[in-house]
Every structure is written in C-alpha cells, then in structure tokens.
Amino acid sequence: MEKFAKLTGVAAPLPLINVDTDMIIPKQFLKTIKRSGLGVNLFDEMRYGDDGSELPDFVLNKPAYRDAEILVAGENFGCGSSREHAPWAIKDFGIRCVIAPSYADIFYNNCFKNGILPIVLPQEQVDVLMKDAEKGANARMTIDLEAQTVTTSDGESFGFDVDPFRKHCLLNGLDDIGLTMEKVASIDTFEAAASAARPWV
Amino acid sequence: MTAPKTLYDKIWDAHVADESEDGTCLLYIDRHLVHEVTSPQAFEGLRMAGRGVRAPDKTIAVPDHNVPTTLDRASGIKNEESRIQVDALDQNARDFGIHYYPVSDVRQGIVHIVGPEQGWTLPGMTVVCGDSHTATHGAFGALAHGIGTSEVEHVLATQTLIQKKSKNMKVEITGKLRPGVTAKDITLSVIGATGTAGGTGYVIEYCGEAIRDLSMEGRMTVCNMAIEGGARAGLIAPDEKTFEYCKGRPHAPKGAAWEAAVAWWKTLYSDDDAHWDKVITLKGEDIAPVVTWGTSPEDVLPITATVPSASDFAGGKIDAAQRSLEYMGLEPGTPLSEIEIDTVFIGSCTNGRIEDLRAAAEILKGKKIKDGLRAMVVPGSGLVRAQAEEEGLADIFKEAGFEWRLAGCSMCLAMNPDQLSPGERCAATSNRNFEGRQGRGGRTHLMSPAMAAAAAVTGHLTDVRELL
Numbered sequence: 001m002e003k004f005a006k007l008t009g010v011a012a013p014l015p016l017i018n019v020d021t022d023m024i025i026p027k028q029f030l031k032t033i034k035r036s037g038l039g040v041n042l043f044d045e046m047r048y049g050d051d052g053s054e055l056p057d058f059v060l061n062k063p064a065y066r067d068a069e070i071l072v073a074g075e076n077f078g079c080g081s082s083r084e085h086a087p088w089a090i091k092d093f094g095i096r097c098v099i100a101p102s103y104a105d106i107f108y109n110n111c112f113k114n115g116i117l118p119i120v121l122p123q124e125q126v127d128v129l130m131k132d133a134e135k136g137a138n139a140r141m142t143i144d145l146e147a148q149t150v151t152t153s154d155g156e157s158f159g160f161d162v163d164p165f166r167k168h169c170l171l172n173g174l175d176d177i178g179l180t181m182e183k184v185a186s187i188d189t190f191e192a193a194a195s196a197a198r199p200w201v
Numbered sequence: 202m203t204a205p206k207t208l209y210d211k212i213w214d215a216h217v218a219d220e221s222e223d224g225t226c227l228l229y230i231d232r233h234l235v236h237e238v239t240s241p242q243a244f245e246g247l248r249m250a251g252r253g254v255r256a257p258d259k260t261i262a263v264p265d266h267n268v269p270t271t272l273d274r275a276s277g278i279k280n281e282e283s284r285i286q287v288d289a290l291d292q293n294a295r296d297f298g299i300h301y302y303p304v305s306d307v308r309q310g311i312v313h314i315v316g317p318e319q320g321w322t323l324p325g326m327t328v329v330c331g332d333s334h335t336a337t338h339g340a341f342g343a344l345a346h347g348i349g350t351s352e353v354e355h356v357l358a359t360q361t362l363i364q365k366k367s368k369n370m371k372v373e374i375t376g377k378l379r380p381g382v383t384a385k386d387i388t389l390s391v392i393g394a395t396g397t398a399g400g401t402g403y404v405i406e407y408c409g410e411a412i413r414d415l416s417m418e419g420r421m422t423v424c425n426m427a428i429e430g431g432a433r434a435g436l437i438a439p440d441e442k443t444f445e446y447c448k449g450r451p452h453a454p455k456g457a458a459w460e461a462a463v464a465w466w467k468t469l470y471s472d473d474d475a476h477w478d479k480v481i482t483l484k485g486e487d488i489a490p491v492v493t494w495g496t497s498p499e500d501v502l503p504i505t506a507t508v509p510s511a512s513d514f515a516g517g518k519i520d521a522a523q524r525s526l527e528y529m530g531l532e533p534g535t536p537l538s539e540i541e542i543d544t545v546f547i548g549s550c551t552n553g554r555i556e557d558l559r560a561a562a563e564i565l566k567g568k569k570i571k572d573g574l575r576a577m578v579v580p581g582s583g584l585v586r587a588q589a590e591e592e593g594l595a596d597i598f599k600e601a602g603f604e605w606r607l608a609g610c611s612m613c614l615a616m617n618p619d620q621l622s623p624g625e626r627c628a629a630t631s632n633r634n635f636e637g638r639q640g641r642g643g644r645t646h647l648m649s650p651a652m653a654a655a656a657a658v659t660g661h662l663t664d665v666r667e668l669l
Contacts, residue, residue: 200454
C-alpha cells in the first residue's frame with residue numbers, strides 16, 4: 001500500500017450530505033476485474049451529461065479543481081454499498097484525503113486499505129475548510145498525518161483524531177494481510193478450540 | 202457471575218482469535234459468502250502473493266449481481282464485461298476449491314437468500330460478504346456484515362477480519378402490527394426515525410413483540426436494511442422459529458450435532474441488565490404502510506402523507522431535500538397516493554423471498570396491472586421461484602400482467618439489463634432509492650411487496666389497506 005505522511009494540495013468543496021457510493025462510482029463501472037482506471041468515472045453521473053460531455057458546473061470539472069488531492073464534503077459521506085470501487089475511483093482520480101463530519105463505516109474502513117486518509121472533524125471546522133476550499137487552486141491545504149493536523153491556506157490549523165493502528169499502517173504503507181499472517185499461530189489455536197466447541201460450524 | 206452481555210457481546214467474545222493492546226481484534230469468520238462483483242480483485246491479490254484460501258469449506262460463492270434474469274439466459278450473458286466477471290468467479294471457485302452455485306444451478310440466486318436457504322447461515326456465526334446487505338443474516342442471530350474487497354482478500358487468506366468492537370444499540374418494536382403493515386414498513390420506519398447515519402458505529406439488535414411475531418423471512422427483511430440506517434450489522438435473537446427454519450437444511454447440523462448446536466443457540470440472547478449505548482422504541486401499532494419520496498432511504502413517510510417541502514428540514518438536509526425533490530420530479534404538497542408510476546419491481550435480497558411473493562400475489566389475485574405499466578417479479582433464488590410456481594403464485598403474477606423472471610439482483614442495482622430509463626418512476630421492493638441506483642435518471646420509491654402490488658393494480662402509489 002502507498003504510504004501517506006504529509007500532503008499539500010488543492011481541496012475540492014462538495015457541500016452535500018449523504019453522498020452515497022452509487023454517486024461516487026455508479027454500478028456500470030463495477031464490472032471491472034481490476035482496481036485501476038476508475039478515476040475517469042469518479043462521480044460519473046454528476047460529472048458528465050447524457051452524451052458523455054463534461055458538466056462545467058460540477059466541481060471536479062472546474063479548472064481550479066481538476067487536480068484536487070483533497071475532498072471536503074458533508075456528513076455521512078460514502079453511505080450505501082460496500083463497493084471498494086468508491087475509494088479506488090477517488091484514489092485513481094488523485095484524491096488522497098477526504099474531510100467530512102462523518103462517514104459510513106464500510107467506506108471509512110475501505111479508505112484506509114487503499115492509502116486514503118478520511119479525516120473526521122466537527123461540522124463547524126468542516127464549514128471553515130469548505131470555505132477555504134471554495135477559494136480555488138491558489139488556496140492549498142496541508143494535511144500532516146504524523147502531527148494529526150489540517151492547515152488551511154490562511155494558516156488556521158485543526159487537530160484530528162485517528163486510530164493509532166490505522167495511522168501506523170498508513171504512515172508505513174503496511175499490508176494488513178502481511179500483518180495478520182504474523183499472528184497465524186493465534187488463528188490456528190483459536191480455530192482448533194472453536195472447532196472442538198462448535199463442531200457443526 | 203460474569204457481567205451481563207448483549208447478544209452482540211456474546212457472539213463477539215466467541216470469535217476473538219487475537220486482541221492487541223489497543224483493542225484491535227482478529228475476529229474469526231465462520232462463513233464467507235462471495236459474489237462476482239467484489240471478489241475478482243481479491244482472488245487476483247491472492248494469486249499475486251502466492252496465497253491460498255485458508256478455509257475453502259467455509260467459503261461459498263454464487264453469481265447474482267450481473268446475471269440476466271430473462272428466460273433465455275441459458276444461452277449466455279450478452280454483455281461482455283458482465284460475462285467476464287461471472288466467468289472469473291467460475292474460474293476462481295474452481296481454482297481455489299470453494300463451494301459454488303453456478304448460474305445453471307437451480308439453487309443459484311441472490312447470495313443473501315441462498316446462504317440461509319442452504320443452511321450455511323446459522324445462529325451465533327460470524328458471516329461476512331463483500332456486500333453491504335450481508336446484514337440480512339443477522340435475522341438468525343448471526344453477526345453478519347458487509348466488507349470491502351481488501352477485506353474479502355483478507356478473509357480469504359486468513360479467515361479473520363481486523364475489527365474493533367462496535368457499540369450496542371437496541372431497537373424495540375413493541376406490540377402488534379396493524380393489518381397491511383409488514384417487516385418492510387418496520388425497517389423503513391426505523392430508518393425514517395433514526396436517519397441513514399443513526400446506526401453508524403453500532404450493531405443493532407431488533408427486539409420486541411412485533412419482531413418476535415415476524416417470520417424468518419420478515420426478520421431477514423428487517424435486518425437487511427440495518428445498513429441503510431448506518432449500522433454495519435443488525436441482529437435478532439434466535440428462537441424456536443429460527444431453529445425450525447434451519448432444521449433439515451442441506452448444511453445445517455444433523456443428529457447429535459444438531460442437539461449440541463441448539464443447546465448453544467439457546468444461550469444467545471441479551472441478558473436482562475445488559476448495557477445499551479443507545480435505545481430506540483417504536484410502537485408497532487403506530488407504524489403505517491410507508492413509501493419513500495426522496496433519494497435517501499431516510500426519506501420515509503406514511504402513504505397517507507403528502508410530499509414534503511425542503512423548508513420542512515434543517516441543516517444540510519434542506520439542500521439535500523431540494524435536490525431530491527428536483528431529481529424525483531415531485532411538487533411539495535402532492536398526496537403521495539397520487540404519484541403515478543411507470544414500473545413495478547418485486548424482488549431483491551430485501552423482499553425476494555417466498556413470503557414476499559405470497560404477500561404480493563395475495564393483492565394481485567384475480568386482478569390486472571394498470572394498462573401500460575411494466576411490472577416484473579424476480580424471485581430471490583431458483584428454489585424460491587420453483588416453490589412459487591408450485592404454490593400457484595407464478596400463475597397469479599403472469600395472469601395479472603407481470604413478467605416472471607429468473608433469480609438475481611436484477612433491477613435493485615441494475616447491473617444487468619434490468620434498468621430504468623431517465624425519468625422512469627418505479628415502485629420497488631428493493632433497498633436503495635439513491636440517484637441513478639436503478640438506472641441513470643430513474644426514480645425509485647421503496648415500499649413493501651404488498652404496497653408494490655397495490656401500486657401495480659392502480660398505476661399510482663396506493664395505500665394497500667384499501668385493497669385488503
């Protein structure tokens with residue numbers, strides 16, 4: 001997994017609540033058997049018209065935000081389907097960090113598995129960051145995972161919480177399966193005991 | 202004397218294979234269900250790392266999302282990408298030696314219907330699948346939740362999931378339901394009350410007389426939509442109805458093993474003085490037949506209500522409601538029962554079981570659907586379809602003017618050819634009314650099978666109680 005340490009980049013404002021994973025990547029793009037190449041279809045139905053042309057009003061089509069690396073959004077971001085194609089599309093577009101007041105559980109979890117940092121901040125602070133993001137390409141935010149801070153283009157800084165294990169994995173780009181494999185003895189022991197206690201499983 | 206526990210606490214404690222100092226656990230997984238959309242990248246990951254499937258006997262695969270439901274599907278899947286995805290699952294099931302129900306098998310169907318039907322899902326188990334509606338299996342008192350593809354790969358390789366414990370939430374539905382009110386109305390009403398993020402961070406246990414009174418099919422409908430309320434898992438404590446449902450299923454234990462299993466299953470309930478982090482109580486008699494009006498499952502109202510206005514809401518919901526009203530093409534103040542529809546979809550992992558088809562057929566018996574409507578029934582599995590044919594339900598649907606399809610996810614998420622056109626309005630028994638969910642520009646109203654059948658007869662959203 002790609003490491004995440006510090007990021008300074010353009011933040012795109014998406015002031016909508018309940019952005020669901022069907023919006024992030026519509027189902028017609030779930031037919032792939034690969035993880036890559038989904039960025040062009042990120043927010044497809046909001047981003048393109050029926051004829052496939054770009055809708056100029058959608059934030060990621062505006063010149064200032066075409067290279068956004070951060071997304072600022074409303075509460076309950078990523079609700080709905082478990083499709084990991086949602087974080088794959090976000091990452092493939094070039095976004096490495098999402099900031100919102102809250103997330104749906106599965107999406108939140110899927111971000112960490114893909115080197116994306118989902119930051120949770122109170123609504124008032126997200127409102128400040130949303131305003132900062134609305135300033136456009138010259139207003140670059142800085143995310144420092146080690147220090148757990150988000151800094152606006154004006155230098156205003158907010159601290160955020162992140163699970164220490166997940167932070168460690170992101171900072172070091174660690175692969176979950178590799179880490180779990182180190183505990184295979186525990187799994188073996190558990191499996192033997194469980195199969196004696198509940199042989200019908 | 203040990204501390205009182207919830208049902209979730211008990212199942213969790215029975216499956217922790219390893220716990221780190223910070224509370225991060227390896228949770229052992231008893232059943233891993235797999236479908237074609239969220240698994241190819243996981244199997245590819247195994248191959249690239251030279252890893253195998255740790256417990257192929259506990260891994261069950263079935264294609265459902267992409268499969269055509271038209272009667273000609275034996276001739277193959279025409280959409281090339283869909284075909285490649287289903288072929289990949291065929292190949293992966295063979296290569297890794299996991300249990301498999303191919304498209305040609307009569308037992309094929311939606312993964313969340315096949316699992317319980319075949320007795321793979323049993324009380325007290327941990328069940329995962331790369332699909333958010335895995336919550337369905339919670340109806341058996343199994344801890345079941347959806348996972349992403351990276352986690353699918355993790356479970357394939359290690360049979361465990363890295364997890365931290367969620368909080369406990371109790372949703373109690375007291376008393377009796379009124380006539381015409383079903384499990385779907387319960388689950389939608391709970392989401393209407395809590396919002397789509399109300400359950401985030403929690404595992405919900407549904408309890409109370411109205412839940413006890415539900416059949417296993419109804420309980421699956423309730424738990425299925427726990428995710429729409431934000432909860433990763435919904436649970437219902439197992440009881441005699443649960444044991445009765447499981448008994449004799451192909452993969453349920455037999456003989457002495459059955460007796461031992463039931464003895465353990467009977468200990469799976471929340472202790473009287475267990476701690477709840479959040480409690481919601483609804484009165485069964487207050488629940489009405491409901492429909493959704495917007496593009497979030499929390500946009501729920503009784504069928505007797507009118508379309509709301511954005512100004513009825515607060516905060517970020519004002520803009521969201523306005524966007525929903527525009528997308529749905531609805532005017533505030535319009536009675537919901539006057540909204541005309543183009544299409545009716547009965548099916549999905551929420552409402553594609555035999556009881557759902559019986560409820561819809563009961564309304565449709567001796568009636569015809571409104572002229573010009575498109576209506577389809579997509580049974581949740583080949584076995585549900587066969588049973589419905591045996592009970593004469595298929596004839597009722599066909600005589601009423603419904604298409605009688607083969608099993609699959611179909612128009613719930615429209616990955617196969619069953620889709621809405623832009624602006625087309627659908628009465629659907631599925632679980633999500635998101636923008637574009639059933640096809641770009643399609644407009645979805647969620648409701649129970651009986652309500653969908655009533656809408657099919659009149660051509661507009663309808664209070665099913667008028668047809669009882």
